[in-house]
Amino acid sequence: MINIAICGATGYTGYEIIKILLRHPKADIRVLTAKLDKPAKISEEFPELKGKIDLVCEELVVNHILKKKIDLVFLALPHRISMEYASRFINKGKMVIDLSADFRLKDVKEYERYYGQKHIYKDYLAQSVYGLPELYKDSIKRTRFIANPGCYPTGSILAVAPLLAKKRAAKDTIIFDAKSGTTGAGRKAVLGLIFGEVAENLKAYKVGTHQHAPEITQELSNLAGKKIDILFTPHLVPIRRGILTTAYVSLNKKSDLSSLLRCYKSFYQNAPFVKIYDEGLLPQVHDIVNTNYCGIGIALSSDKKKAIVVSVIDNLLKGASGQAVQNMNIACGFPETMGLE
Ligand SMILES: NC(=O)c1ccc[n+]([C@@H]2O[C@H](COP(=O)([O-])OP(=O)(O)OC[C@H]3O[C@@H](n4cnc5c(N)ncnc54)[C@H](OP(=O)(O)O)[C@@H]3O)[C@@H](O)[C@H]2O)c1
Known part of the structure; x- marks a missing residue:
């Protein structure tokens, strides 16, 4: 005890x-x-x-x-x-x-x-x-x-870590488009977080300046063994908890989805709280909220040279x-x- x-x-x-x-x-x-x-x-x-x-x-x-x-x-x-x-x-x-x-x-x-x-x-x-x-x-x-770790960095890093660790990513900028519920900002009273401001609204904030960007860069660069360039844009969405991140990663060669899924499943084989979704399925906030899981789903661009990875976490649990x-x-x-x- x-x-x-x-x-x-x-x-x-x-x-x-x-x-x-x-x-x-x-x-x-x-x-x-x-x-x-x-x-x-x-x-x-x-x-x-x-x-x-x-x-x-x-x-x-x-x-x-x-x-x-x-x-x-x-x-x-x-x-x-x-x-x-x-x-x-x-x-x-x-x-x-x-x-x-x-x-x-x-x-x-x-x-x-x-x-x-x-x-x-x-x-x-x-x-x-x-x-x-x-x-x-x-x-x-x-x-x-x-x-x-921070909440956004957890969702963002887990979304792309296998591609960097297994050298599947090209050297282009990795783009993260992330959306969070309001509890991500804590329980203190803040005007921009009251119901009247958040309900039926959607906004990007701290664009190009968010404090979680250097944390994501630090960890992805450590994984890749070289400096990784990222763009990270957070959004506030009218839900209490949950973060959905869409990451766009250029691949170093044309790939097929089954090989990418194998790469992710192998990388996370000893990670009890990472759930890789099968082909054609993507995680949603409802699947994951109130759990300690990070759900990850992958799609490919039509030219098969870019991975589009969606991750979902509960910001207050896995985040x-x-x-x-x-x-x-x-x-x-x-x-x-x-x-x-
Ligand atoms: N919210 C998230 O999703 C999330 C995710 C990852 C990491 N984090 C990080 O986790 C930390 C806590 O976040 P939170 O969302 O739980 O914040 P929060 O809801 O604002 O709670 C902050 C807590 O700290 C106490 N506190 C504030 N100032 C203090 C002081 N000067 N001395 C002693 N206690 C003090 C507050 O007490 P009172 O209630 O009495 O003011 C409250 O209990 C933050 O650093 C945040 O960045 C948050």
């Missing part, structure tokens, strides 16, 4: 971690924190938890949390806030799974450019493992500090909290799917 603290328990991802761990046979939630004015029972914030977990959600005070003999901390906090707490828990020998972007980008300059702030804990970057189990399972097994628990399972030596099916 491992004792767990969840910092940021009143946010969307913190709430999902609580719900997953309540059905996890090896996890004991000991501490919940938020930025509340005064401590309050978590079931007052989320009535669905009444009778399931009785903890009071408290202020985030590291020394207080350490007294509760915790083994692992989930940081479901905004970026910048996370970096300070991650370093303090790591210094105390605790396992940390950080859902923020603070330790995902290995290039500090890229972090500072896209997140608009100084990285004041860059010495810790070398210790963090990018927590995408489909690419880094062995490193995750050996680490105590996991930088959980955040489900993946965080998957990483916990791998790092703690539990079955990878424990609590997640």
Whole structure:
């Protein structure tokens, strides 16, 4: 059994971690924190938890949390806030799974450019493992500090990783057209996310400037062993959760669909949460939402020189909290799917 603290328990991802761990046979939630004015029972914030977990959600005070003999901390906090707490828990020998972007980008300059702030804990970057189990399972097994991937990067990277790893992609720019539900932006009140703005609407945002682009570039370049050029455009769609990404990849030679599907199935043969759709089928948000799966379907352009890959994830599960628990399972030596099916 491992004792767990969840910092940021009143946010969307913190709430999902609580719900997953309540059905996890090896996890004991000991501490919940938020930025509340005064401590309050978590079931007052989320009535669905009444009778399931009785903890009071408290202020985030590291020394207080350490007294509760915790083994692992989930940081479901905004970026910048996370970096300070991650370093303090790591210094105390605790396992940390950080859902923020603070330790995902290995290039500090890229972090500072896209997140608009100084990285004041860059010495810790070398210790963090990018927590995408489909690419880094062995490193995750050996680490105590996991930088959980972003939601858009999870859907985008998984969509094209086999083509880069197996050298099937040409060197052209890879295009990602991604659409997300509103929970991707967190639970705080923001004008552009209220019902009146989002309902019956569809918009592109942060075009050419989104902070997830360098994360996708970093990981695809690592996979390919050379710099990969991408274009990434996110859209906000009027649904609560789910991300559908369409990726366009030029292939280095004419291909047939069955050979591409074989390539994907072989690459993901040890990935319990990646589901490759059979020829002629593509994933939809409804198939995947509320699960920890990434669904992937592939089509070919009529000249058979471009792959059009559609991936779907639930941004709060495979794109955040489900993946965080998957990483916990791998790092703690539990079955990878424990609590997640
Ligand atoms: N939402 C997604 O789909 C998604 C996917 C992947 C990664 N992420 C990342 O995961 C992290 C959490 O996201 P979220 O969507 O759960 O955000 P959220 O809904 O806005 O929740 C943030 C949580 O952090 C707490 N918090 C905020 N400022 C704090 C401070 N200064 N000190 C202590 N606690 C503070 C909040 O407490 P109060 O409620 O009291 O304010 C809340 O519990 C973010 O870094 C986000 O980028 C999110």
